[in-house]
Amino acid sequence: MTEPSASIDRPAPILPKPRGLIAAVCLLLFSGIAGADGKVSLEAPDEVTALLEKYLAVLKSDHSQQLASFNDRIALTRRTRREAESLLATEGYFSPEIRLESAGNGDWKVVVVPGPRAKVGSLKLHLREGSVLDPGEAEAQLDELRKRWKLNSGDPFTQSAWDAGKGALLADLTRHEFAAARISASLAKVDPEAATVDLQVEVDPGPRFRFGDIEVRGLSLYDSDLVRRYRPPEPGTPYDEDELLAFQTRLQNTPYFASAVVEIDREPAAAAATPIRVLVGEAKPKRLSLGAGFSSNNGYRAEVAYRNANLFGRAWQLVSGLRIEQREMLAYADVFLPPDPAGFQDSFGALHERSDHEGLKVSREAFGVTRTYPWENGEISLSIRYQRERTTPDGNETTTQKALTGDLAVLWREVDDVLEPRRGFVAYGRVGGAAKAVLSTQNFVRSYGRLQVFLPVAERDVLTLRGELGKTVATSRDGIPQDFLFRAGGSQSVRGYGYRSLGVEDGGAIVGGRYLATMSAEYTRWRPDGFGYAAFIDAGNAVDEADEYRPLLGYGIGGRWKSPAGPLALDLAYGQDERRFRLHFAILVAF
Numbered sequence: 001m002t003e004p005s006a007s008i009d010r011p012a013p014i015l016p017k018p019r020g021l022i023a024a025v026c027l028l029l030f031s032g033i034a035g036a037d038g039k040v041s042l043e044a045p046d047e048v049t050a051l052l053e054k055y056l057a058v059l060k061s062d063h064s065q066q067l068a069s070f071n072d073r074i075a076l077t078r079r080t081r082r083e084a085e086s087l088l089a090t091e092g093y094f095s096p097e098i099r100l101e102s103a104g105n106g107d108w109k110v111v112v113v114p115g116p117r118a119k120v121g122s123l124k125l126h127l128r129e130g131s132v133l134d135p136g137e138a139e140a141q142l143d144e145l146r147k148r149w150k151l152n153s154g155d156p157f158t159q160s161a162w163d164a165g166k167g168a169l170l171a172d173l174t175r176h177e178f179a180a181a182r183i184s185a186s187l188a189k190v191d192p193e194a195a196t197v198d199l200q201v202e203v204d205p206g207p208r209f210r211f212g213d214i215e216v217r218g219l220s221l222y223d224s225d226l227v228r229r230y231r232p233p234e235p236g237t238p239y240d241e242d243e244l245l246a247f248q249t250r251l252q253n254t255p256y257f258a259s260a261v262v263e264i265d266r267e268p269a270a271a272a273a274t275p276i277r278v279l280v281g282e283a284k285p286k287r288l289s290l291g292a293g294f295s296s297n298n299g300y301r302a303e304v305a306y307r308n309a310n311l312f313g314r315a316w317q318l319v320s321g322l323r324i325e326q327r328e329m330l331a332y333a334d335v336f337l338p339p340d341p342a343g344f345q346d347s348f349g350a351l352h353e354r355s356d357h358e359g360l361k362v363s364r365e366a367f368g369v370t371r372t373y374p375w376e377n378g379e380i381s382l383s384i385r386y387q388r389e390r391t392t393p394d395g396n397e398t399t400t401q402k403a404l405t406g407d408l409a410v411l412w413r414e415v416d417d418v419l420e421p422r423r424g425f426v427a428y429g430r431v432g433g434a435a436k437a438v439l440s441t442q443n444f445v446r447s448y449g450r451l452q453v454f455l456p457v458a459e460r461d462v463l464t465l466r467g468e469l470g471k472t473v474a475t476s477r478d479g480i481p482q483d484f485l486f487r488a489g490g491s492q493s494v495r496g497y498g499y500r501s502l503g504v505e506d507g508g509a510i511v512g513g514r515y516l517a518t519m520s521a522e523y524t525r526w527r528p529d530g531f532g533y534a535a536f537i538d539a540g541n542a543v544d545e546a547d548e549y550r551p552l553l554g555y556g557i558g559g560r561w562k563s564p565a566g567p568l569a570l571d572l573a574y575g576q577d578e579r580r581f582r583l584h585f586a587i588l589v590a591f
Helices: 018-034 046-055 064-068 070-089 135-148 159-174 224-228 241-252 268-273
Strands: 006-009 040-043 097-104 107-113 119-127 182-191 196-204 211-217 257-264 274-282 286-295 299-311 316-325 328-336 345-357 360-375 378-393 399-415 424-434 444-457 461-473 504-506 509-511 515-526 531-543 552-563 566-575 580-587
Touching: 040 046, 046 070, 046 107, 070 097, 070 107, 119 135, 135 159, 159 182, 159 196, 211 224, 211 268, 241 257, 241 274, 268 274, 286 580, 360 509, 378 509, 515 552, 531 566, 552 580
Parallel strands: 006 182, 040 107, 119 196, 211 274
Antiparallel strands: 097 107, 182 196, 257 274, 286 299, 299 316, 316 328, 328 345, 345 360, 360 378, 378 399, 399 424, 424 444, 444 461, 461 515, 504 509, 515 531, 531 552, 552 566, 566 580
């Protein structure tokens, strides 16, 4: 938005006295006799050298012919002085001395003495007469604008800071209610002798804006009702840029749209109910992907996944896949319905999984329904799931467990960066259970909690603390599916021990116990190139009786790399109880 008035009021340059002009002419004439066909250099203080070298035209091209002619040299001197004065004024130097002098051997130099740098004197910030604000609101608004104004009395004046200050002032004002606000007048009044600049800014807030209804363009596969499900601002509520951006972000994060732009009509005539204009670009609904990888927990992996964001033409999202690993196999299919206008999202799905860890073979099928409520810093979910599981410990017979469970889970994330956190915490809690009276082989209640804390150290380093606790209340672990019991060990648990190797011995296998407690401390030192190294100590165990708990120690060192998917970790850990080293490889994600 252009400003009606934005200028620097500066006195006209003082012309040299006749005697000084004659002396300058004689110097140029004498120098011209000596010949001038060389280079032009700059002699100036360090604080202005970079600016002048970058923009001053006389330093950028060959002026040997002009320098050889007296009249051309006079014209070049005047042009150079004007350019330099304009450049220096942008940095607050309003009374410079600029000369073109012979440097000998046919070379010339531009000599610049910038003089004192001007500082901000007074600031007058006021609202335009006739504002819609009453006197009390106007004074409160002005107080807020003055607090956020960055170029204050005594600060060095620069054109960039002046422009940035006005831009930030306008941005602050247009974020809430006053979407058509503008700077109706501005003036920077220069006093070269006092080296001060007095600032005046007049702001016209314009009318108060209220949201209207949404107008959607770019849809062909989906109905506009899908866009409304992502909670646009309510019609009639005061305009708020943050709400508009949050709505845009929600649309961009969906699988339905490759792009989304949300804006309003900022014309004052539309202020009473400004329409919310939504322009979307639809993403291709179907996607097939193939992948391969390796982890220290499950070995080599191959995976195929299929996604359809418009199942049955109803904007239902199908997420399905088959993952085959050395120690696990998983086939799954989940269907996510579009979110409810209140923000809830329902889903249902089924899976079949097989695993073989530490002598325990597990095969299970499960299906369930979930309602999830995402919020700014996490999500809350409620689910009902039925699963049937067959377990075969080495040396023992196969047993079958069934459970119809209800679960409540809460994720709370307060970190400065989701992929590379250095400050904050991530907490996760889950509680659920089943009853023999309702399609289950055992009565139990399971609770689990996990907390990660990130503490910044020095410029780039971070100290990470992690702890987890779990307890399953039941008369016995018999008849409880392994998902509702606990095992420890591995890259995200107690390093130095095998994945899920800490638990309860059952024949020749390790099975889940009813109690879990682990803790970890890790210090990571990052280098500027994105690589780093870490030292850590872990402790923990999973047992079936609380009085049998004995934490096992693991400690070691590791390398880190900030990959696009998140920090990769390669750790060499020593399991003190087993007295052996293990390598662990993982992607570190703030869960």
